[in-house]
Amino acid sequence: MASFQSRTASTTHLWRSIDAFLPPLNGRNHKGQSGRIAILGGSEDYTGAPFYSAMAALRTGADLSHVICHEKAGPPIKCYSPELMVHPVIRFPRADEDAARAARQQADQVMDLLTHLHVLVIGPGLGQHPHMQRVAGDVLARVAADCQAQAEASDGATARPTGPRGLVLDADAIRLVCDAPDVLAGPRAPRTILTPNANEWRRLAQACDVDLQAGADAADPAPVPSATLHALHAVASRLNAHGRVHILLKGRADAIVPGAAPQDGATPEAAPPVAICTTQGSGRRCGGQGDLLTGCAAALLAGAQLWEAGAFQPPHAASAQPQLPHTLPLPLCAAWGACHVVRLANARAFETHRRATSAVEILNALGPVMEDVWPVEQAPSEVTGVRVARI
Numbered sequence: 358m359a360s361f362q363s364r365t366a367s368t369t370h371l372w373r374s375i376d377a378f379l380p381p382l383n384g385r386n387h388k389g390q391s392g393r394i395a396i397l398g399g400s401e402d403y404t405g406a407p408f409y410s411a412m413a414a415l416r417t418g419a420d421l422s423h424v425i426c427h428e429k430a431g432p433p434i435k436c437y438s439p440e441l442m443v444h445p446v447i448r449f450p451r452a453d454e455d456a457a458r459a460a461r462q463q464a465d466q467v468m469d470l471l472t473h474l475h476v477l478v479i480g481p482g483l484g485q486h487p488h489m490q491r492v493a494g495d496v497l498a499r500v501a502a503d504c505q506a507q508a509e510a511s512d513g514a515t516a517r518p519t520g521p522r523g524l525v526l527d528a529d530a531i532r533l534v535c536d537a538p539d540v541l542a543g544p545r546a547p548r549t550i551l552t553p554n555a556n557e558w559r560r561l562a563q564a565c566d567v568d569l570q571a572g573a574d575a576a577d578p579a580p581v582p583s584a585t586l587h588a589l590h591a592v593a594s595r596l597n598a599h600g601r602v603h604i605l606l607k608g609r610a611d612a613i614v615p616g617a618a619p620q621d622g623a624t625p626e627a628a629p630p631v632a633i634c635t636t637q638g639s640g641r642r643c644g645g646q647g648d649l650l651t652g653c654a655a656a657l658l659a660g661a662q663l664w665e666a667g668a669f670q671p672p673h674a675a676s677a678q679p680q681l682p683h684t685l686p687l688p689l690c691a692a693w694g695a696c697h698v699v700r701l702a703n704a705r706a707f708e709t710h711r712r713a714t715s716a717v718e719i720l721n722a723l724g725p726v727m728e729d730v731w732p733v734e735q736a737p738s739e740v741t742g743v744r745v746a747r748i
């Protein structure tokens with residue numbers, strides 16, 4: 358197998374791109390304009406995962422965070438935080454009910470909740486119960502089809518999208534893609550970031566008929582071996598040949614690779630950009646960290662897509678919206694940014710909590726880390742000035 362021709366995006370370029378598309382906090386935008394996120398997950402067994410994901414989205418700067426979950430997961434998640442909007446609309450069908458019909462009806466309810474949202478995360482705590490998988494699979498297929506249809510309808514017109522145009526798929530939602538590898542194949546499919554861990558990656562590669570042993574070289578000194586990057590590109594391209602799907606493989610170094618059809622005779626500059634995140638975390642590897650990553654990625658992807666749509670009021674009344682300094686794919690930047698801040702938050706939480714570090718401490722470190730990495734710019738005088746009116 359030929360070695361994979363890719364170019365690694367520089368950290369500075371990734372950082373600057375995120376700096377440009379992070380929603381400005383200048384008092385000129387209204388609630389929801391900095392990102393409306395939903396998490397579809399949360400089952401009888403797993404209620405922490407969607408909580409971590411939804412809260413991480415808020416801590417990364419999204420305005421509104423919804424959790425759409427199983428009816429038995431709703432009450433505990435509501436008790437964890439008053440900040441989340443929790444919709445426990447999934448319930449197991451009764452014995453006398455047609456299971457497929459019940460799943461379709463519940464997927465209808467979910468679709469209604471997704472109207473006007475920017476990014477949907479599917480997977481945290483979803484579990485493998487056939488009914489949860491069926492509802493989530495139905496929603497995934499419909500979001501993908503709606504996004505494609507809306508994009509086609511708005512070609513040459515100004516029609517506005519009504520559902521999420523970005524997806525983050527994790528954990529048991531990756532099974533949905535393994536079961537239906539064509540679900541995201543459209544040229545205008547939602548921009549999607551898949552975030553498999555090592556197990557999920559093996560399953561996904563197998564479903565896409567990509568051999569992880571091909572070209573493997575145990576002596577490859579790179580943080581992410583060339584053969585792995587090649588396989589990531591092959592899987593992402595199998596899922597979508599138009600560059601709409603990115604895979605973020607989590608591990609000692611995180612690799613983010615876009616899919617696209619390789620071009621014959623492409624110059625090195627035209628090679629697909631990949632992002633590698635080796636930011637120092639800590640040795641602590643507690644459950645829930647992947648869930649935090651999904652929420653961060655969703656918030657950043659929402660910001661990127663809103664920036665692209667020109668949705669933000671510029672920082673100052675007379676200024677224009679900042680331009681992206683580099684032409685890196687937006688999901689690549691969002692995914693790298695999420696890896697970077699979650700690793701930094703892990704390290705920061707570990708400084709205090711050491712062996713007791715858990716996902717909640719990492720969540721609490723996210724805000725300070727965001728401020729360290731992308732400080733909120735000095736607000737203009739029109740919003741900082743305090744005037745006391747004397748009557």
Ligand SMILES: NC(=O)C1=CN([C@@H]2O[C@H](COP(=O)(O)OP(=O)(O)OC[C@H]3O[C@@H](n4cnc5c(N)ncnc54)[C@H](O)[C@@H]3O)[C@@H](O)[C@H]2O)[C@@H](O)CC1
Nearest residue numbers: 403404405406480481482483484528529554555556644645
């Ligand atoms: N508090 C919560 O509610 C949490 C719920 N979670 C949910 O739990 C469900 C199942 O997650 P699991 O963590 O069991 O499934 P995984 O597929 O992540 O792990 C299954 C097994 O593989 C092992 N494993 C994990 N990462 C590995 C790696 N890099 N290399 C080698 N082996 C590895 C694990 O030790 C485990 O025994 C998902 O729905 C997930 O969303 C998790 O996200 C953790 C937190």
Ligand SMILES: Nc1ncnc2c1ncn2[C@@H]1O[C@H](COP(=O)(O)OP(=O)(O)OP(=O)(O)O)[C@@H](O)[C@H]1O
Nearest residue numbers: 554607608609611638644645646647648650696699
């Ligand atoms: N060996 C490692 N060293 C350093 N960081 C790691 C390592 N493995 C994973 N990470 C980081 O932890 C984060 C979550 O990855 P992880 O593999 O734990 O996901 P997960 O198994 O899906 O998590 P969850 O417990 O939420 O289901 C990623 O951002 C990754 O950067």
